[in-house]
Amino acid sequence: MFAGLANTSVQAGNPLNAEESDPKRLDWMTGFPPPPEKLIMQPESDFFSFPKLRWTVCHIRELMPTKLVSRGIGPSVPLEYEIDDGIDAVTFKPMGGGKPMTWKESLSANYTDGILIIHKGRVVYEKFFGCLDEMGKHAAMSMTKSITGLLAEILVVEGRLDDTVKVSSIIPELKDSAFGSATVRQVMDMTTALDYSEDYSDPKADIWVYSKAASPLPKPRGYEGPNGYFEYLQTVKQDGVHGEAFGYRTINTDALGWIISRVTGKDLAHLLSERIWSRMGTEQDGYMTVDAKGTPFAGGGLSAGLRDLGRLGLLMLNCGKINGQRLFPKEVMENIRAGGDKKAFAKAGYKTLKGGSYRSMWWLFHNNHGAFAARGVHGQTIYVDPTAEMVIVRFASFPTAKNAQIDPTSLPAYQAVAKYLMKE
């Protein structure tokens, strides 16, 4: 599954900049047929390598099976616009030094594909670049986790999911795995202790076994490993004591997806449509990638439109209300915004997220604005700043996966825009 391979896109040397690597400029998949050097095809080690990934992030469904996240068939509720041309000139200092940069410059530095700023309920900034336009969808990558976490938190508040019980009491199949002895909350906050390596340079690393299991393509002849997320999760062993340290592992979200489906009787794409996507005036359907047995990829499979993730951000900002309708109790947001275990989080050593925490698969900055975010590799984010009444959504295709390289020119930029908007 492509998320697992995200780090293989790291290139030696200096990659092309945003303009040089613009997928339109590089003519990917153009012509009938496209010339061989312009084709983007399976396998994922090719289609998710930079600069090809800058095309792929908008075309996931053309490369693998997917499941609809339906918006329904009713009318959408248009966002209100009040564009503020002053934002481009907002200046900020990148983290860790470096010379001041304007907001506009930061978009290109971060290989932005789509950026939306909503302030006090109105869109004040919206731009599309690269492969994306207003009718396009973009891979949300690990922002999917936050949506899975939101659904779980809703179920907890509704009393349909007890986050204090052991996972094995809900999913007996996970009894002998590391997840079995963890609580639902530990899975939701990723404080499980898992014997799971994401060392991409080690061909025996667990990530490769996981990737093979998760692939939606038919298994090669003679393959005897696990098939699908559910089978893989049963093989994961414990390493250490649950609850002591934050360990960012996608498989926690896959386990949470399983828990949610077992509790509700609905697959994640269906539940997301029913509870959120069909009820927030959404403009476009979304979709999720699936494994070979049709299980949606809870940890990273969503693709969606920029504005629709803006609607999701508004829903979070307004504690469960959008377009005058309440979709979930405000306690859901209180629980998430209270944050996770800061000490457990600190052990993970995120340099750009000091003092933060992780709760129900959302990232809490614990800054003086109470900001929190959904985040995904290569620069995806929904950044919610309650104090500034601001939501920023960014889709991007940064050459390298890790957000630690994008944060220095993103997080201070968000804070600078928040300050700018609050002064108006």
Next chain:
Amino acid sequence: MFAGLANTSVQAGNPLNAEESDPKRLDWMTGFPPPPEKLIMQPESDFFSFPKLRWTVCHIRELMPTKLVSRGIGPSVPLEYEIDDGIDAVTFKPMGGGKPMTWKESLSANYTDGILIIHKGRVVYEKFFGCLDEMGKHAAMSMTKSITGLLAEILVVEGRLDDTVKVSSIIPELKDSAFGSATVRQVMDMTTALDYSEDYSDPKADIWVYSKAASPLPKPRGYEGPNGYFEYLQTVKQDGVHGEAFGYRTINTDALGWIISRVTGKDLAHLLSERIWSRMGTEQDGYMTVDAKGTPFAGGGLSAGLRDLGRLGLLMLNCGKINGQRLFPKEVMENIRAGGDKKAFAKAGYKTLKGGSYRSMWWLFHNNHGAFAARGVHGQTIYVDPTAEMVIVRFASFPTAKNAQIDPTSLPAYQAVAKYLMKE
């Protein structure tokens, strides 16, 4: 390429009836995970076998890569309703004898998944069964051909495509294939003379080579055959003289799709969205399956909502107008409704379609109502009766592929409903 394997779904003995084979009743893909006997997965020889195909026809995208046919992001234009409860009791005599049957009985006899009747611009009948509901999409199978043919005919009338020239003048890569020496019109009307066998019992039949080439899955190691529709088409040899006989071969439509894309610079899914799907008040996005290089399957890849194919039927009935807007010149419909070469058609020996013809990938009945249709295996149809001002759309999952088995309880039923509606 599932369409190529449609005939493998024929079962020995009596298949389950519509109620017994209802995919909801058979619990396909339910549970987390579904038990092994309820899983529907690749390969297509399994997922497109009856009764599994009754689930699969609504879930194509979950089994293979697909390309969006966008409806855009504007509001849809709701269909008007004036339901006529009398239709269920309309009685007709099946072709070739058999006792009289009611319309309602025929729905079950034909394993109907969705049925829509529009009369004088209003929906008078709408039912969903099996895997389908108002928010679902269903495989259109070879009805896709008629849409490809419509797009080609539009280009012809607009003067952007000359149907009298040899295909090789537009696609030089097809020069040495059977298509190279055929005219565009011969491809559009399927009177090309192709050395192409669809004998499913012969393991060396061309259909198998085509299926392998068309599969969106990565090719097996050591595979040296053609990859994708475009490469396959170049290998097809001529057998006989073009223009003499109608020969229903899906590969004609794939060649036409290539011609359309070369002429317009747009892939078929994109062009269909731009010219039709985004302009007729469509309710849902559609999608098309693709080969491993992203080429949409012009000959059978579309999945769409029932009502949206109703809108397409209305567009055809009203000669290019819908919702007060003209999407293409009325000459397009005049050309199609004039029909193709009846003598050439007669040579193909369709027992249920005597006196008919095939024009621009539409089936003309040449009956006294001037009816014509898009048709796809397992019972798919858009049936347009201009005299009765009636459009019928049926999605179905009949156990066997060939419509010759469905026509006896379908075509007379359509005619009986037309007569019933005209008397009102």
